[in-house]
Amino acid sequence: LEIVEPQVTFLEVARAAAIPAILYYLSIWLFVHFYSRRIGTVTLTQQDTGKRPLSLFEAAVFFGALGALIGLLLLSFSPFAAVTGALVVILLFSTVRKELNVGKAPRIGALGIFGLIVAGNLLRLQSQGELDLQSFSQTFEDILKSCIMGTVGLLVFGLCHPAWRPSFGTAMAKAARNGVSLVAASACVGIIIGIVQETGIATDFSTVIKGVVQTNLALALVGIMGCSIILGMGVPSVVCYLLMATLMGSLLGELGVIPLAAHLFIFYFGMMSMVTPPVALAGYAAASIAQANIMRTSLSAFAFSLVGFSLPFMFVYRPALLLMDQDKWNAWMEARKTGQGNAAELLEIAKSSYAPWSDLALAVGTGVIGVVALAAAIAGYLAKPANLLVRALLVAAAGGLLFPSSSANGSWINIGGGGLFVAALALNVILAPRSPDSATAAAAE
Numbered sequence: 285l286e287i288v289e290p291q292v293t294f295l296e297v298a299r300a301a302a303i304p305a306i307l308y309y310l311s312i313w314l315f316v317h318f319y320s321r322r323i324g325t326v327t328l329t330q331q332d333t334g335k336r337p338l339s340l341f342e343a344a345v346f347f348g349a350l351g352a353l354i355g356l357l358l359l360s361f362s363p364f365a366a367v368t369g370a371l372v373v374i375l376l377f378s379t380v381r382k383e384l385n386v387g388k389a390p391r392i393g394a395l396g397i398f399g400l401i402v403a404g405n406l407l408r409l410q411s412q413g414e415l416d417l418q419s420f421s422q423t424f425e426d427i428l429k430s431c432i433m434g435t436v437g438l439l440v441f442g443l444c445h446p447a448w449r450p451s452f453g454t455a456m457a458k459a460a461r462n463g464v465s466l467v468a469a470s471a472c473v474g475i476i477i478g479i480v481q482e483t484g485i486a487t488d489f490s491t492v493i494k495g496v497v498q499t500n501l502a503l504a505l506v507g508i509m510g511c512s513i514i515l516g517m518g519v520p521s522v523v524c525y526l527l528m529a530t531l532m533g534s535l536l537g538e539l540g541v542i543p544l545a546a547h548l549f550i551f552y553f554g555m556m557s558m559v560t561p562p563v564a565l566a567g568y569a570a571a572s573i574a575q576a577n578i579m580r581t582s583l584s585a586f587a588f589s590l591v592g593f594s595l596p597f598m599f600v601y602r603p604a605l606l607l608m609d610q611d612k613w614n615a616w617m618e619a620r621k622t623g624q625g626n627a628a629e630l631l632e633i634a635k636s637s638y639a640p641w642s643d644l645a646l647a648v649g650t651g652v653i654g655v656v657a658l659a660a661a662i663a664g665y666l667a668k669p670a671n672l673l674v675r676a677l678l679v680a681a682a683g684g685l686l687f688p689s690s691s692a693n694g695s696w697i698n699i700g701g702g703g704l705f706v707a708a709l710a711l712n713v714i715l716a717p718r719s720p721d722s723a724t725a726a727a728a729e
Contacts, residue, residue, distance in 0.1 A: 288529075288547050289537075290631055294357045300544055300606040303648060304552075304595045307605075311591035311655040318663035345377045361425060368428045375435050390448075394441050398434040405430035501539045505549065505597060508532050512553035513560050524554035536600075542613045545600050552596040559585040559592075587662050591655055594686045601688035604639035604647040612637045650698045654685030657705045670712050677708035 349370040356366035379394045409426055442452035512528050528550045536546035558566040559582070567582030574581065599605040603613070612634040619625035638644075660666040661678035670678070684701020 288543055290543065290635075292544055292635075293360065294363075295360075296635065297544070300608065301548060303605050303607065303651075304548075304599055307651050307655055308592050308595060310652070311659050312588055314656060314659035315588050315663050318660050318665040322663055322665035322669050341377075341382065345374060348377065349373045359421070361421070361428075365425050365428045368432055371435060372428070372431045375438050379438070390445055394438055394445075397441050398438045401437045402427070402430045402434040405433050501541070501600075504535060504539055505600060508536070508550060509553045509593075509596070512550055513557045522554075524557065525551045528554065537617075540614070540617065541600055542603055542606075542608055542610070545603055545606055545608070548606070549596040549600055552592065556589065556592050559589045561586055590662065591658055591686075594654075594658075594688070597688040598647070598651065598686060602643070602647045604643035605651065607638050607644070609634065609637040609639050646695070646698070650685045650701070653702060653705055654682050657685060657701075657708070658682035666709060666712050668712055670708075674708050674712040677704055677711065681705035681708055 352373045353366050353370040356369045357363070361369075376395070376398070379391050406427065409430070439452065439456075442448040508528065511532070512524060525547075529547055532550065536549070537543055541549070558564060561567070561579065561582040564582035564585055567585040568578055570576075570585065571578040571581035595605075603610045612630070615625075616627060616630040616634045619627040619630050639647075657678045660670065661675045661682060664670050664675055666674065666678065681701045681704035684697050684704060687697045687701065
């Protein structure tokens with residue numbers, strides 16, 4: 285949020301990312317559905333998997349912490365305060381967990397220690413005049429800050445109590461192991477970002493790249509996609525985004541891309557590196573869980589995520605997918621570049637304006653049908669199992685429907701893609717081989 289210029293809030297990012305996220309998860313759901321229908325997968329029961337279902341308490345912990353995190357962000361609290369609130373929910377739930385082999389007295393004692401520390405910090409803030417009871421948001425944030433000390437006391441109590449010590453020790457060890465790599469990488473990236481900002485290398489780098497791509501936005505996007513994917517293979521996705529956004533974010537802005545769209549483009553491809561072979565870290569993790577072949581799992585993850593490689597291009601060329609009005613943002617960018625007009629006023633108008641309904645309907649409509657076409661083509665199923673001809677038509681239809689352009693020619697390409705999708709569906713229904721059951725029934729008649 286901090287490095288996007290102009291500054292954006294969590295709500296603005298969530299609003300912009302909503303439709304692309306829905307399209308992406310829709311594509312994965314459709315792919316799994318079509319593929320399962322094609323191979324005849326049946327529903328698995330608990331007896332088949334040997335795993336117990338999630339208990340109501342575990343679900344409450346998960347959704348309670350997630351709800352606290354998202355709710356606090358939606359209420360415009362800082363990310364630090366939101367994470368603190370979620371951590372408090374998790375720790376308080378952990379004290380009443382039934383699986384914990386302790387009596388009521390230790391549980392009451394742990395909660396009492398937490399409450400006393402929080403109350404003591406609030407009294408200290410009030411005595412120092414730092415507790416603002418007139419403002420709800422400030423008061424609540426002060427309470428969350430006090431809860432930090434309460435959680436520390438709760439952790440110390442857990443480490444001291446013999447029944448809690450193993451669980452707390454294991455949790456803290458896992459957190460340290462999982463976090464140390466990200467902390468180290470982020471620290472190194474912080475050094476790099478500081479050097480980039482102090483030396484101006486980002487401007488020079490963008491100038492060199494711009495000299496190669498000139499005014500060709502498509503070529504610049506392809507280059508940034510490649511850099512993000514390659515860089516993301518070796519570092520965490522967040523670190524990849526920070527580096528690429530620092531180096532290349534200004535270039536996309538100069539080429540007329542809405543700032544938030546440019547940063548989302550970079551972030552998307554930093555994330556897609558997790559499923560891009562040969563270094564598909566998410567595929568490796570999934571393969572270890574499923575006890576499957578690593579490379580086959582990575583290639584399957586890549587196929588499942590193909591829509592994710594087209595979505596960033598779509599919302600750069602069609603900001604309506606981000607619920608943004610391109611004309612309003614163009615006016616702000618022109619005013620900022622030339623110094624003519626009230627850039628601050630135009631920025632507020634652009635940030636509060638939604639895309640016209642016609643542009644939104646066209647972008648979402650073609651996106652949904654294109655996602656269906658691509659998922660059906662890869663899975664090989666659309667109403668019935670599809671042959672190679674139908675799958676080729678579906679790939680062409682998906683390409684036409686997902687073609688990322690808002691120009692008149694782009695609209696005709698979208699219409700052509702829709703026509704190919706209808707033709708593929710009709711052809712598949714007519715030419716697809718009948719199932720063995722229907723063939724047997726026909727022979728009996």
